[in-house]
Amino acid sequence: MTQDSMQTAVLPVRSGFGLPLLLLSAAGLLGLSALLAGQTAPAVAWPWLLGVLALLLVGAVGIRQSAQGESRTARILPAAANLILAVLAAEAVLRAYAVPTGLIPTPSKVAQSLWAARTVLLQDAYYTFVLEALLGFVVGTLAGLGLALLAVRFRILERGVLPYAALLSSVPIVALAPVVIKAAGLGWPSKTIIVAITVLFPVVINAVRGLQSAQPMHLDLMHSYAASPAQIFREVRWPSALPFIFTALRVSSTLALINAIVAEFFGTEGHGLGFRIQIEVGRFGLDIVWAAIVVASVIGISFYLLISALERFVLRRN
């Protein structure tokens, strides 16, 4: 933080110059890409690289300027600018060095492929997200909550099963996937089972921890009110468990999609983002691979944000 304030003092630019600098950098990078679009490939690439680096430096100063203060733009703009400038710089550098699409496709090529293959990718996303990740997430969460309730109710189960759950959560899912797929078939249900298993362990561990996190004072109080076990559960144990459960859900929301994709590497009936990625890598169709990754990322981030929003909503009401 001291460096930040020093930088502001040393640089002869006021913080109001952040946005213009960013726009200048972005426009410059766009211009470089446009200049490169006409010809096949420049004979010498390094002047272009130098130009890109210079413009990135301008952008970095812009980011630094716009990150000052506590306003809403100061929080959001730097990250967004970082992402956009990185994509633009990648476009310019890849064009300058004429990197073949089979190796690293340019962002614009990925965008084109994304649009061209949108129906196939959306169908893949339906299989991977709705049928496998989401369904597995729901099944795994419900099973995990049920198991946690049993474990809290019967101490013997907690002491016998929970250590195994902690142990099994460090098992790599890929080792499990082929066996489950051989047993349950190549269709989507086998992937749903795998997702459910991966979601199960964090939910069980966190739910048990949460259900036991009720403060002894509160439990004593409820006891002196002659509350029934059901009332104690509803009024004290469940509310105090909710934050723990939502932590597990947030972690598993990303795990669910990732594991659905990984499980698809081991056999499908020809649907799903993981299948698409594997097939296209084999054919060096890396523009489709990147497009599939973009689709998966958008879904993953949305799902994560959705669970976080649900968490805030539920926790505020309790």
Next chain:
Amino acid sequence: MTILPRAPRRPSNLLPMLGVALAALLLYWPLMLWANSGQAARSLASGADLGCKTALACATQLRNPVIPAPGQFATGFTSLSVPPLAPTSAPYNALVTGGETLLGLALASVLGLVLATLLVRSRSFERATLPCLVASQTVPIVALAPMLAVLLGQYGVQGFLPKAIIAAYIAFFPIAIGMAQGLRSPDPLQLDLMRTYRASPAQVFGLLQVPASLPYLFTSLKVAATAALVGSIVAEISTISFSGLGKMLAENSRASDTVALWVIMIYGAALGIVLVALIGGLERLVTRWRPPA
């Protein structure tokens, strides 16, 4: 749910754990028969000569059972584990995968420390990169593994290293976040004390902040270990590799050798557990000054 005063010492979990293991073993036999008899009945109906009369009798002798019978498990284990260091045996390949994962974790720790230092030092760096880093974690990074493997192969990075790089790529984020949290963890009192000693910023960093961040590093390493293991196995599957659990999984998955897949699954599970235990042991060794949790 009666309220009892908390017992001073918790009883050992060993007995209930053994009980659950026993129950699982008892369930295993009927479950195996049930899972396999359907396939056995179908084989018999198609006129295959399995050398047995009824579906139930055949359930323990299928070539590719859904759940292997104890005898099949035993033969599968011995054929894959003896001799333990042959290139086709599971223990050797587990060692290779474990080595790749550990190298990846080491790379990730170095990268994580650098990133965490930058994150703690500069607020504009934090604002510009942290949201992107967080978002990158909801991205199925493993989906990048096949592509990264191809890419690294193009530039001549081959053998052990690409798998370690992919493992590191997957593991560095939790480590960077954990380290950043750890570097911030010394309280103002301790920082003040360092100032009264006239410690230079480098000394504050090396003598106070880095040691304080070590427990955080190990906590995140444990989280990252499993993810890194998944990364190196996926990397082995999607590159041309000649050893490693991932290569064994891919081969036997293509050959539909179910017994071998079960054996490899157990080796993979054991490897994951051993890696986490290893990091736990290292933690106890390095952070001696902390009271055991």
